[in-house]
Amino acid sequence: xxxxxxxxxxxxxxxxxxxxxxxxxxxxxxxxxxxxxxxxxxxxxxxxxxxxxxxxxxxxxxxxxxxxxxxxxxxxxxxxxxxxxxxxxxxxxxxxxxxxxxxxxxxxxxxxxxxxxxxxxxxxxxxxxxxxxxxxxxxxxxxxxxxxxxxxxxxxxxxxxxxxxxxxxxxxxxxxxxxxxxxxxxxxxxxxxxxxxxxxxxxxxxxxxxxxxxxxxxxxxxxxxxxxxxxxxxxxxxxxxxxxxxxxxxxxxxxxxxxxxxxxxxxxxxxxxxxxxxxxxxxxxxxxxxxxxxxxxxxxxxxxxxxxxxxxxxxxxxxxxxxxxxxxxxxxxxxxxxxxxxxxxxxxxxxxxxxxxxxxxxxxxxxxxxxxxxxxxxxxxxxxxxxxxxxxxxxxxxxxxxxxxxxxxxxxxxxxxxxxxxxxxxxxxxxxxxxxxxxxxxxxxxxxxxxxxxxxxxxxxxxxxxxxxxxxxxxxxxxxxxxxxxxxxx
RNA sequence: GCUCCGGUAGUGUAGCUCGGCCAAUCAUUUCGGCCUUUCGAGCCGAGGACUCGGGUUCAAAUCCCGACCGGAGCACCA
Numbered sequence: 001x002x003x004x005x006x007x008x009x010x011x012x013x014x015x016x017x018x019x020x021x022x023x024x025x026x027x028x029x030x031x032x033x034x035x036x037x038x039x040x041x042x043x044x045x046x047x048x049x050x051x052x053x054x055x056x057x058x059x060x061x062x063x064x065x066x067x068x069x070x071x072x073x074x075x076x077x078x079x080x081x082x083x084x085x086x087x088x089x090x091x092x093x094x095x096x097x098x099x100x101x102x103x104x105x106x107x108x109x110x111x112x113x114x115x116x117x118x119x120x121x122x123x124x125x126x127x128x129x130x131x132x133x134x135x136x137x138x139x140x141x142x143x144x145x146x147x148x149x150x151x152x153x154x155x156x157x158x159x160x161x162x163x164x165x166x167x168x169x170x171x172x173x174x175x176x177x178x179x180x181x182x183x184x185x186x187x188x189x190x191x192x193x194x195x196x197x198x199x200x201x202x203x204x205x206x207x208x209x210x211x212x213x214x215x216x217x218x219x220x221x222x223x224x225x226x227x228x229x230x231x232x233x234x235x236x237x238x239x240x241x242x243x244x245x246x247x248x249x250x251x252x253x254x255x256x257x258x259x260x261x262x263x264x265x266x267x268x269x270x271x272x273x274x275x276x277x278x279x280x281x282x283x284x285x286x287x288x289x290x291x292x293x294x295x296x297x298x299x300x301x302x303x304x305x306x307x308x309x310x311x312x313x314x315x316x317x318x319x320x321x322x323x324x325x326x327x328x329x330x331x332x333x334x335x336x337x338x339x340x341x342x343x344x345x346x347x348x349x350x351x352x353x354x355x356x357x358x359x360x361x362x363x364x365x366x367x368x369x370x371x372x373x374x375x376x377x378x379x380x381x382x383x384x385x386x387x388x389x390x391x392x393x394x395x396x397x398x399x400x401x402x403x404x405x406x407x408x409x410x411x412x413x414x415x416x417x418x419x420x421x422x423x424x425x426x427x428x429x430x431x432x433x434x435x436x437x438x439x440x441x442x443x444x445x446x447x448x449x450x451x452x453x454x455x456x457x458x459x460x461x462x463x464x465x466x467x468x469x470x471x472x473x474x475x476x477x478x479x480x481x482x483x484x485x486x487x488x489x490x
Numbered sequence: 491g492c493u494c495c496g497g498u499a500g501u502g503u504a505g506c507u508c509g510g511c512c513a514a515u516c517a518u519u520u521c522g523g524c525c526u527u528u529c530g531a532g533c534c535g536a537g538g539a540c541u542c543g544g545g546u547u548c549a550a551a552u553c554c555c556g557a558c559c560g561g562a563g564c565a566c567c568a
Contacts, residue, residue, distance in 0.1 A: 023504095040568055078567050133566060140564090174566050185493045187564040195566035214568050234495065238563050241494095261496080261561075273568095315517075316502065320495065322561060325502055329518050331530090339531060346528090370528080403527055430527055469528040490530080 022058055022314055025229055026256055033065030034228045037100075038072045038218060041085035043273035044288040044295045045092040047309075048263055054313040055231060057098035068225055069093060069100035073107045074217050076201040079274065081107075083202045088288075092296045096306050104225065106217050107203050113212045114164065116220050116250075117175060117194060121156050125249035126193060128159035129176045140189045143182045149190070163196060166209045170196045177216070179245040187238045188245075191215060219243040227255045234259035234320055261322040267446070268294045268327075291444050291487050303465035303475030303489040308334040331490035338465050338473055338489065343368045345461075346378070346403075346432040347441055347468035349452040350388030354433070355417045356408065366404035378404075378455050380435030385453050390431045391416070401428040403469070432469045443474055445488035458484050465489060 025033065035056040039049055053069075060067035069089065073081040086105070093099055120126040129136065129148045139146045151159075163173050175194040183189050193216035198209050212220075218239075222230060232239070240257050247254045271294060279285055289297035299309070312330050316323070344367065356362075361381050368374040384402060394400070398410045399421065407428055408418035438453035454468070461476045468474055474486035 038568095042568085072568070075567065129566095137565090171566060176566095183493095185564075187493075189564095192566050197566085211566095213566075218568095233562090233568095235562055236568090237494070259495080266501080317504095319503080320561095321497070323502065326500095326519080329502065332518055335531075344528070367527090370526085370531080401527060405527095407527095424527085428527085432528065467529075467531085470530080471528095472530060 022055065022062065022317055025059060025063065027063070031228055033060060033063040034068065034226050035060045035065065036068040036070050036222070036225065036227050036230070038070040038221075039089060040072050040075065040079050040273075041081045041089055042073075042079045043082060043085055043277045044088050044297050046271065046273065046276075046296065047265060047294045047299075049089075049092070050096060050296055050309055051260075051263060051313045051316070052231070053093055053096055053098050054310050055318060057093075057096075057100075058310070058314055059229065059231075060101075065228075066101045067098065068102045068104060068227070070104040070221060070225070071106055072214055072218060073105065073201075073203065074110075074211050074214070075197075076199040076211065077197050080199075081202055082277075086203075088297065095296065095300060096310060102225075104221065105203070106212075106221065107201055109221075110204070110208050110212075112224070113194075113217060113220055114210075117212075117216075118157065118160065120177065120193075120246075120249060121160055121175075122153055123249060124153060124178070125246075126175055126177050127151060127156050128163060128173055129190075130159075130173050132171070140181070140186055143189070145181045145190075149176075149178065149181075163194070163210045164208075166196075166198065168196055170198055172196065175210075177242070177246055177249070179242070185238070185241070188241055191242045193246075215239055215242050216246070219246050222255055223247070223250075223252050230255050230257045231260060231318060232257065234261055258318055259320050260318050261320050263316070264322070264324045265294055266324050266326045292446050301475065301477060302487045303338070303473065304330075304334055305337045308337055327490075334490065335473070339467075340371075342465050342467040342473055343374075343376075343461065344370070344467050344469050345376070345455055345458050346434055347443075347452055347454040347458070347471055348385050348387035348390075348432060348434045349443075349450045349471070351385035351434065351438075351453045352388055352391040352416060354384050354386050354408075355415065356382045356384065357411065357417055357419045362405055364402075364405040376455070376457050378435050378457075380405075380437065383436045385434040385436075385438060386431055387452065399425065399428050401430045402433045403430050405433065432471075440483040441486060442483065443468075443486045443488050444477075450488075454484065458486075 037052045037056045057067040071086060117126060127148055129146060131146045136146055160175065162168060173196060174192045176190045177193050179188050179190055181189050192213055194210045194212050196209055197211045200206050237259060244254055276293065280287060285293060288295050289301045291298055291302055312333055364378040365375050366378060368376050394410055394413060396410055396413055399407060401407045407421040407424050409421055411417045411419055434453040434455055437456065439456050439459055441452055441454040441458065443450040458476065459479045462479045463476060465473055465475045473489040475489055476484060477487045478485045
């Protein structure tokens with residue numbers, strides 16, 4: 001086969017490789033791929049942001065191109081940026097192994113946008129419009145130009161300068177891009193490029209009053225940065241159509257665009273950054289890294305591996321359907337990676353004291369990991385703790401095994417007393433336990449808090465992901481003198 | 491209402507450009523079994539989908555038409 005048709009063999013191989021990663025990008029010849037992820041830093045990055053970060057950076061990597069992180073932070077009113085969030089994005093990118101080759105902050109490049117705005121006005125491609133929004137809407141619906149559309153450029157420039165100087169109040173004037181007032185699609189008729197917002201911007205303060213809309217700012221930036229491929233939400237489909245008018249006015253070539261549908265995590269339902277922010281400020285959550293939240297900060301704190309999240313989003317790819325994926329998929333992926341690393345420990349939730357008759361003190365030698373010959377030593381007096389869940393299923397006369405310690409026969413339930421058995425039997429239910437001198441453990445989970453007791457060595461695992469046997473994986477978040485706080489992974 | 495986009499198992503996803511090798515890939519979930527001094531781990535196995543109708547064709551998940559269902563935009567939000 002190889003001899004007869006080497007090309008065919010090569011082609012087949014390519015096809016197989018493709019399955020593993022992202023689909024190929026449509027490419028112009030000799031083109032250097034430049035991708036961007038352009039969030040508004042009005043909160044911490046969520047799983048949705050992770051998709052953008054990962055897919056864009058992965059494409060850049062696939063083609064030896066460039067990945068740009070651009071902060072589209074030009075709305076100081078409705079989507080007001082958060083000063084801390086800029087750095088958070090940088091941290092999250094680094095964590096996801098997606099460090100940007102370049103970082104651009106739109107609010108620091110306002111003068112650039114003003115230049116292009118002026119150039120467009122001079123070309124007769126944009127005009128200052130004084131129509132109140134509802135008045136313009138009726139013009140738009142009737143497909144007729146508003147009176148300001150035909151004003152000469154000298155007067156237009158003057159109005160524009162006044163806009164910049166703050167002569168007008170909010171909503172008094174906007175700069176519109178000329179498109180086609182007769183366009184079939186009302187969304188495309190003379191859209192707004194700048195509006196007046198006399199608000200303080202967390203980064204540049206009150207320096208500017210005329211702010212570009214996303215459509216304008218991102219159109220200019222995408223060209224200036226040499227973006228070759230844009231992936232954006234399909235709700236922004238119209239954006240492209242609007243921006244194309246601008247590109248035509250300026251004689252620019254529009255990047256290739258791909259659209260993707262909304263992604264929703266079944267467990268979290270709908271969440272918007274603004275909504276999260278409100279709730280956090282209201283104190284409903286402990287912060288942006290509260291384990292109940294779908295933020296990257298929270299997932300990191302819970303001990304998710306960045307590779308897991310990368311693989312997850314690469315496997316989902318770029319499709320236009322709206323999807324609702326379950327965290328279970330992410331858990332399954334993460335479990336594979338984490339299982340090999342995590343040391344095992346005992347933790348019992350809602351502990352119940354079990355008295356061992358005839359016992360003085362015991363020493364258990366327990367495996368740290370089933371596939372490694374490392375041990376942890378657990379000492380206990382003649383009482384141990386078992387979990388409330390196991391206790392609820394216990395009957396007098398039953399034999400159980402305290403893992404790595406001994407087999408016991410339950411003699412009575414109330415009080416809970418057991419007799420140590422010398423010869424171990426087969427097919428005995430095996431449960432975990434905690435020693436009499438155990439340490440208090442609090443586990444913060446997405447769906448609540450568990451309290452219990454664990455073996456003291458847990459305190460030595462600060463920052464690590466470990467497995468609490470028969471419970472789940474957790475990351476040891478903080479170690480206090482008498483208490484350990486763990487975040488539940490899955 | 492107008493404009494547009496999409497529909498492959500419970501959930502994601504591959505295949506669609508260029509029809510045949512598709513009785514449709516992979517993962518996850520579910521179910522069954524096995525193993526083990528843990529498990530929500532591991533191993534083995536099973537189940538489960540081309541929205542519907544018509545057309546083109548020797549041949550349709552793939553091309554065409556229609557219906558249905560779902561989603562989006564029509565903002566001085568991103």
